[in-house]
Amino acid sequence: MVPMLNMGSLPLANRLETLGSTSDKAYPLVVYYCHNCALIQLADLVPRNEMFTDYVYLTSASKTMTDHFNRYAETITQRLDLTTKDNVLDVGSNDGTLLKAFQRHGVKVLGIEPARNVASIAEAGGVPTLTEYFDLKLAKTLQKVRLVTANNILSHVGNLRDFLATVAQVLRHDGLFVFEVPWVADVLRNHSFDMIYHEHLSYFGLRSLARALQEAGLFLVDLEYYPSIHGGTFRGFASPSSKESSFVLREMSAREENEADFWALKEFSERVPKLAQHLRDILLGLKKEGKRIAGYGAPAKATILLNYCGIGRDILDYASDTTPLKQGKFIPGVGVPVVSPQLAQTKPPDYYLLLAWNFREEILAKEKEFIERGGRFVVPFPYPEVVDS
Numbered sequence: 001m002v003p004m005l006n007m008g009s010l011p012l013a014n015r016l017e018t019l020g021s022t023s024d025k026a027y028p029l030v031v032y033y034c035h036n037c038a039l040i041q042l043a044d045l046v047p048r049n050e051m052f053t054d055y056v057y058l059t060s061a062s063k064t065m066t067d068h069f070n071r072y073a074e075t076i077t078q079r080l081d082l083t084t085k086d087n088v089l090d091v092g093s094n095d096g097t098l099l100k101a102f103q104r105h106g107v108k109v110l111g112i113e114p115a116r117n118v119a120s121i122a123e124a125g126g127v128p129t130l131t132e133y134f135d136l137k138l139a140k141t142l143q144k145v146r147l148v149t150a151n152n153i154l155s156h157v158g159n160l161r162d163f164l165a166t167v168a169q170v171l172r173h174d175g176l177f178v179f180e181v182p183w184v185a186d187v188l189r190n191h192s193f194d195m196i197y198h199e200h201l202s203y204f205g206l207r208s209l210a211r212a213l214q215e216a217g218l219f220l221v222d223l224e225y226y227p228s229i230h231g232g233t234f235r236g237f238a239s240p241s242s243k244e245s246s247f248v249l250r251e252m253s254a255r256e257e258n259e260a261d262f263w264a265l266k267e268f269s270e271r272v273p274k275l276a277q278h279l280r281d282i283l284l285g286l287k288k289e290g291k292r293i294a295g296y297g298a299p300a301k302a303t304i305l306l307n308y309c310g311i312g313r314d315i316l317d318y319a320s321d322t323t324p325l326k327q328g329k330f331i332p333g334v335g336v337p338v339v340s341p342q343l344a345q346t347k348p349p350d351y352y353l354l355l356a357w358n359f360r361e362e363i364l365a366k367e368k369e370f371i372e373r374g375g376r377f378v379v380p381f382p383y384p385e386v387v388d389s
């Protein structure tokens, strides 16, 4: 493994600070490339209890994701012809958004979610949820199922080999493992370095992923691509019994050939510091003109973007976010306060830095009035720019 991009020491992305409990705790963030398995990954691991016990990310926080998971349940129910006799196991089930959609199709569900506060939201919504980590010990207590899903989970897993072996263990022979991960080719192409944070241990391309699955006796057989989910996501379908790969999978693997390799990562690593400086310069220029700037959204990504670029309270008045769990807290490291959109509306800025850039379409549509009144958005990726549409 070789170190490729050293982002310095940064705070944990989802660890929002409260008034009484500000902490300057920062952890090294260095991206490595493995010449053996082609996996782009972190090697400085933070204990998982520090990251996943109390969690502020909620799947249901955007219409884009709720719609996405509703369609997900519908298409997979059809694809596998799931009935009331079938069980779906969702690993990292968060607030139960996906499982609720499966329940509406009459399928039996079980969620696995180690973050207690988030799991209890799912339970309160009628989604049975185990507050556990998904491992072989837990698998022994579970029934075998037709479908295991894991969305935006594989990147978070410390021991990928054990995790995939556990999936294989609970999957029926005729079952399917369906998962979503951000595609590293998109991260590199869009320069979205804020997708790199301590929780995300692996950055998958198809090659490295297929290889890891195969070690667990699972075969990547099909793929769907969602360019507007988390900046570019693929949904993989892995089978314990069939080895026949689809046309789309073969096409995408060929397309990825030069887009997620050592050289692509090297180019990305050279560009990132320059783009970060450019974004800061744009914002400082606006401040010099006397403009007021605020952040739009307080995603985990924002912690990385703001800390790495050196964008603090001298530049951003606040960050507005719809998630009640985040409001009243502060983005770690930079101390930017998170406020509700209602509060933001009482003191709107001239410019919003689009921190939740992955919801660009949804947000710009929602903020038509702000734009019509002369407000503008600064979009950080793929190149920092000011936009009004």
Ligand code: TYD
Binding pocket: 057, 061, 062, 063, 296, 297, 298, 299, 300, 301, 302, 320, 321, 322, 323, 326, 356, 358, 359, 362, 363, 366
């Ligand atoms: P997201 O990009 O989904 O996640 P991550 O934490 O993995 O980077 O987070 C988006 C955040 O933006 C989430 O806290 C909800 C917030 N948000 C708004 O405040 N307003 C909106 O209109 C949308 C779509 C999201």
